[in-house]
Amino acid sequence: MYQSRLTLFVWLIAIGIVSFSQHLLAKTTFAPELKDNLVILQYHHVATNTPTITSTPPDVFAEHLAYLHQHFNVVALPEAIDALREGTGLPDKSVAITFDDGFDNILTNAHPLLRKYNFPYTVFINPALIGHTRTQLTWEEVAQMSQEGVSFANHTLTHQHLLNRRHITSNNGHSDDVTIENETQWLKRILGDITQAETLLKERLGYSLRYLAYPYGEFNRTLSNALSNLGYMGFAQHSGGVSSQSDFAALPRYPAAGRYAQLGTLKIKLNSLAMPVLHSNITDPEVTENTPDEMRLLLDTQDFNLTGVNCFYQGAVQPTVIENGVLIVALSENLPTGRSRMNCTAPSKREKGRYYWLSQPFFKANENGKYID
Numbered sequence: 001m002y003q004s005r006l007t008l009f010v011w012l013i014a015i016g017i018v019s020f021s022q023h024l025l026a027k028t029t030f031a032p033e034l035k036d037n038l039v040i041l042q043y044h045h046v047a048t049n050t051p052t053i054t055s056t057p058p059d060v061f062a063e064h065l066a067y068l069h070q071h072f073n074v075v076a077l078p079e080a081i082d083a084l085r086e087g088t089g090l091p092d093k094s095v096a097i098t099f100d101d102g103f104d105n106i107l108t109n110a111h112p113l114l115r116k117y118n119f120p121y122t123v124f125i126n127p128a129l130i131g132h133t134r135t136q137l138t139w140e141e142v143a144q145m146s147q148e149g150v151s152f153a154n155h156t157l158t159h160q161h162l163l164n165r166r167h168i169t170s171n172n173g174h175s176d177d178v179t180i181e182n183e184t185q186w187l188k189r190i191l192g193d194i195t196q197a198e199t200l201l202k203e204r205l206g207y208s209l210r211y212l213a214y215p216y217g218e219f220n221r222t223l224s225n226a227l228s229n230l231g232y233m234g235f236a237q238h239s240g241g242v243s244s245q246s247d248f249a250a251l252p253r254y255p256a257a258g259r260y261a262q263l264g265t266l267k268i269k270l271n272s273l274a275m276p277v278l279h280s281n282i283t284d285p286e287v288t289e290n291t292p293d294e295m296r297l298l299l300d301t302q303d304f305n306l307t308g309v310n311c312f313y314q315g316a317v318q319p320t321v322i323e324n325g326v327l328i329v330a331l332s333e334n335l336p337t338g339r340s341r342m343n344c345t346a347p348s349k350r351e352k353g354r355y356y357w358l359s360q361p362f363f364k365a366n367e368n369g370k371y372i373d
Helices: 002-028 058-071 077-086 105-117 139-147 183-205 221-229 263-270
Strands: 039-043 094-100 122-125 151-154 167-169 178-180 211-213 233-235 277-280 294-299 310-313 316-318 320-323 326-330 338-347 355-364
Touching: 039 263, 058 105, 058 263, 077 094, 094 105, 105 139, 122 211, 139 151, 139 183, 151 183, 183 221, 221 233, 294 338, 326 338
Parallel strands: 039 094, 094 122, 122 151, 151 211, 211 233
Antiparallel strands: 167 178, 277 294, 294 326, 310 316, 310 338, 320 326, 338 355
């Protein structure tokens, strides 16, 4: 009898300890840390029979998604952008997935894989091409994908080089009466194209995100400022993380196709942090006679050493100079025609294996004043 009472007593004490422990754990469970950081991935084709430079094979894409599912938080782009703009932060290692151009292989090859993990994603489309080009999605398919959680946004009407200026011929038709659009004429035409595309999207989808992905990633400060004034957010194609301090008129995205599709190097980018830039003397990515011959960066170095910043241009490490706390990188006297970028990285002191990342794009027209594919 005594042993039975003793056993019961010990059992009751054990229950009390477990209950108290559970209560204590419930009181001391912390919410995951929110961070001011987002990585955006950019895809085009998910296929093997499309241009290599813009293609990610389906098996490689599946590998990307499996890795993201295991190690990252895939978030919807609109919700992520809202969180950063409002300063509420995101779960650590948040990633948003985007596609450009609205190719039909997004639905046939990528969509089933994304649905497997219930990953949200955004497709930037050219409304004038949807349903009119053999390799594009149809509006019926866009509607189907929308119902399954995919968001769609503006990529202009027909995917033209936005920085190209048109030649204008006078009414008399003489060849010597041809002029080039001035800035006012050019900007009016481009904004008209973007506005018309946004109107079509709203009519077809019932909503307007007022996001614009620049075709070929090309923009200048005049255009990005005008879009900001109209309430748009811009998405470019240079690399780097995104934070609440980023330029929301030209947000960076990491290309994940072609030679950038290798998971080994993509892992580093997925773990990247937005470089905290306090000031840069490069105010416009379009190369003109006024483009500086050096890039001068004032950085917030709380979590990295300025001496640890490395800058790369066309695959080569560039010499840097530190002057009164400002990082200086010389630019080539003759930046190449087309699209190029200066990438600068710095290892985090607090988070081993993670790098702050900044990419400064440059866009230079050819001798005829045109931008090429």
